[in-house]
Amino acid sequence: MAKRSGSYKKYLEDGTERIPKRTRNRWKLAKRRKEAVPNEENNEDDDSLQNVPWVFIQNTYANFPFQSWELKPQGQDTAVFTINGACINISIIVQGHKCMLQTQGEKCLSHFVGKWMSSTELQRAMQDTGINIFVNEFTENYITTYGKDPLSEHSAYEQMALFSSTCAFSWSRWNAQCGPEHLVMQVCEHLSSGPVPKDHWCLYLLGAQRSQKLRISESSETFSSDHYPGTEFHSTFIHMLQDHMSAEGITQTRATHYLFVDTVQSLLCATRPLIYA
Structure with a gap:
């Protein structure tokens, strides 16, 4: 009382x-x-x-599951991570070891939108404002996931971060139909800062034992694990990507700063888009 x-x-x-x-x-x-x-x-x-x-009561998981996501390079050690959530669409620019939030029409975020901060500081600021796109130990109790192998999932985030200066990664609808032992995403080399042309995307199947380029496309009628003709299987995702990259792209990847890689990986692990989209 x-x-x-x-x-x-x-x-x-x-x-x-x-x-x-x-x-x-x-x-x-x-x-x-x-x-x-x-x-x-x-x-x-x-x-x-x-x-x-x-x-004040807040639905912590209101933005789950994500509708789609994309990680797109913007130059050396720069990328944009976009998440289309159930309630809000946001973009996080990563440059070196700093992050900056971008969104439209959200006045409540004006105190930190467009400001550079560390990944940890950005996550805390977004959560304090009520923008929850980050997972915790209880998220799986409230949101249905695809039940992917956690080791394969986190290995994928590590390898995506390593190539995030030169390759674009995106959500695929086939990720929900390839089984718990596999992951599927759209990937392409992208060395410019503009949008990725739709016909540049290719599908890749990732597993604990091997990775491969798929024959199907995002617009195919049914899912098939058949590999793309003329391509080989590889034990790791990054070796699979290198087979289809230009010399310029490989050189730019090798020059990527480790702090940028660590920042991108931390955002991917904090949001886990491969099982929550």
């Missing part, structure tokens, strides 16, 4: 200049409410202010 504060008449008699304006306004509002709604059971003559606690 909320407690009542003591009478404030004596403060008004002593002089209101000592009382903060905000407090005086609250007292006046409380008095008007009391006069507008008489309380027969309340026989107190003194005006009093009732402190009422306010509770």
Whole structure:
């Protein structure tokens, strides 16, 4: 039960200049409410202010599952990570070891949108504002996932981060149909800062034992694990990618700074788009 504060008449008699304006306004509002709604059971003559606690309830997992996602390079040690959530679409620019949030139409985020900060600081600022796109140990209890192998999933994030300066990665609808032992995503080399042409995307199948380029496309009618004609199987995803990259792309990848790789990987592991989209 909320407690009542003591009478404030004596403060008004002593002089209101000592009382903060905000407090005086609250007292006046409380008095008007009391006069507008008489309380027969309340026989107190003194005006009093009732402190009422306010509770804000937030749906932590409102943005799950994600509708789609994309990790696109913007030059050396620069990339844009975009997530289209159930309630909000956001883009995080990664440059070196710093991150910057970009979004439209969200005035409540104006205090940190467009400001560079570390990955940890950005995650904390977004969560404090109510933008929850980051997973925790309880997320799987509330959101249905594809039940992917966690070792394969996190290995994929590591390898995606290594090539995120030169390769674009994106959501694929076939990831939900390839089974728990495999992952499917769209990938292509992308050395410019513009959007990725739709006909440049290729599908890749990742597993614990091998990775391969798929014959099907995102618009195919049914899923098939048949590999693309003329391509080989590889034990790791990055070796699979190198088979289809230009010399310029490989050189740029090898020059990627480790802090940029670490920052991209931390965002991927914090959002886990391969099982929550």
